[in-house]
Amino acid sequence: MAGKWIDIAAADGGTFKGYLTIPASGSGPGILLLQEIFGVNSSMREVADYYAEEGYVVLAPDLFWRMEPGIELGYSEADFNKAFGYYQRFDANQSIKDSADALKVLRGRPECTGKVGALGFCLGGKLAYLTAARTDVDCAVSYYGVGIEADIGEAAKIKGPMVFHFAELDKFAPAEAREQVKAAFAKRPDVECYLYPGCDHAFAAPERTSFNKPATLMAHSRSIALFRKVLGPHYDLSTLWDRHTELEFGIRSAEATMGTMVAEPYVNHIPTMTGGVGYRDLLRFYANHFIPKTPKDTKLIPISRTIGADRVVDEMLFCFTHDIEIDWMLPGVAPTGKYVEIPLVAIVRFRGDKLYNEHIYWDQASVLVQIGLLDPALLPVAGVATAKKLVDETLPSNTLMARWAESAPQAAE
Template structure:
């Protein structure tokens, strides 16, 4: 039986702490996986994903990256007012500080498992963008982004990617145009460390754990690829 609860993590600077939802597997963890939130915070869907990774044998951590704005924000994208609040948080969020918090979470994961433990990162929406940024800027071991937004503006950083990185692209993403998707393929395709998967006809959020945005077949396909990817590069 897994154990899951919120637990504090020290910032890299050591001047503050933020919470992460941490799920521990029943036995010895194979590695660690960090789950990076959407604009809706560490809500029930993100907690379910975290618990699923623990059930698969990984130490799983979902840091509360919005803590500088307001700790423990939890929003439901199917509620219009809560969707609007989530969209309003995106421009207020300091992404560079968020990457430092992900670095701190990587450090905390390795402290729990041992200094040479492997750590994977997987993110959704805003978290998909942050997973890509983390692949460029952190010492994680493998990275997966689902329907990351604005990645075309980060392609210049991709030359720093030297670890396995996989991106799931929603073909009918109303936040990521076909033109942007093409720029991602053109700019990232030549990097042998990056794998791109397209999901024709699927919209943003198709792999959410619950709610109106979920496409069960698309979610199952993308998640199976993610499971295999982490098994190859972390186990």
């Protein structure tokens, strides 16, 4: 997804640029993206494109334009020193006025439908806070905002919901500063403060040495949860997932299945590490190693479904007869003709109204027991009993624990 640069008129005269990117649908709620100290560089533009894929019209204004238009720095030591020099000269109060002008332009775009939120990283994390206090954005998300405590008196002016992401090891936003923010919003249930243990400043920047992918994924889900709740758009993720599985197991069309996914999706079957990353490999996997290599009598029996802001978690029974070599589950194992029932969990993440990834979990040991390749008498593993007990909790527990009987209460003498 590629955006474009547009002109933004400043209230006090002059114009400056902003990077605008539009979702594939052509319209959506707005997000005002507030830059780091490195300018609206390729990293910031990638964030904008990312949120456009989530369904938002995103505008990232060049807030350094009054010092020098079009600053784009990388993350080398030399560039960091340059960026810090700009930061020292930066007029935060004037930048909020420029942000308000950009916000007006964003709201006025025909593609921008409904409400607008603010999102910022580092310097932008503080600007997101100030924008929430001084403009009419509907909500805001701040990633490791630097220096918020200096303007903590403005917290009372923030009317909309907010999310703050802080890193435990961040010397630019130390514990004392974080505690001031938490205290200022202690009586605001619609303001959430999250701390990421073991993480440093810029943990959500893939190009930085401090990048922490697990924390980034968790923070993004929390950010999207706020934006979906306040701004929308609202997607029927349950129906989208049902359609995807119907195309896999019912229609059995690899191309149609891929049509339900983002441009570069991935699938990972955790126990066997099968699947694909990117459109070409995943299409190859679906067309040659998944759809035609899944038994025809396969049944998915739903047990529970949990729907979040950006994902669906399905708990089910996966039932089939092993009458074909199943490349993705039992690669290299000749058909045994055995019938198999296993509990299976699918964690399905979406971007906008398209599937982004699938993490699929099952107990491979239970599969191997049921097809006769693993002896449950030699190892603490179970076969079809795992599926039976998932459905009927009254079936015996702890049958693999030889010492279970030792803890039984003794009968009174």
